[in-house]
Amino acid sequence: YWDQGTAAGILKRAQNRVDQYLLEATGGDAGIILPIHDEIIIEWPICDLADAPACLSQVRARMTDFPMISVPLEVDCQVSTSNWRELKEYDIDAEVS
Numbered sequence: 556y557w558d559q560g561t562a563a564g565i566l567k568r569a570q571n572r573v574d575q576y577l578l579e580a581t582g583g584d585a586g587i588i589l590p591i592h593d594e595i596i597i598e599w600p601i602c603d604l605a606d607a608p609a610c611l612s613q614v615r616a617r618m619t620d621f622p623m624i625s626v627p628l629e630v631d632c633q634v635s636t637s638n639w640r641e642l643k644e645y646d647i648d649a650e651v652s
Contacts, residue, residue, distance in 0.1 A: 562593065565621055565628070570595060572617040580610055601636060608650035615647055 570590055577585050577597070584603060589596040597614070599607055611632060619628040633642040 561624070565624065566590070566593060566595075568621075569618040573597075573614050576613060576617055577610070580613070581606075585610070607634075608647060611645075611647050612651045 570587060573595060574587050577583075577587070581600075581603070585597060585599045587595055588598045595618075615630040615632070618630050621628065630647075632645040632647055634645045635641045635643065
């Protein structure tokens, strides 16, 4: 259970980092609405979508910056403007470039 405990600890720390960052970066307009197993669901105001790529890049950095972990951590991103059934893959790197 060592792996699961480590993963749970990383996700909890990542949630705290992401929550604090989003509060500072968006003034509370965007934020975590639901953690599910190994996912963090973030609600983002549709009127501020132009700012999303740069912020999501920072979110990813905060979720993967754990020097004590030697295994690469990856973050996938999906977006929807209406419902979870219409989720689409979102390439943060392509959007930030």
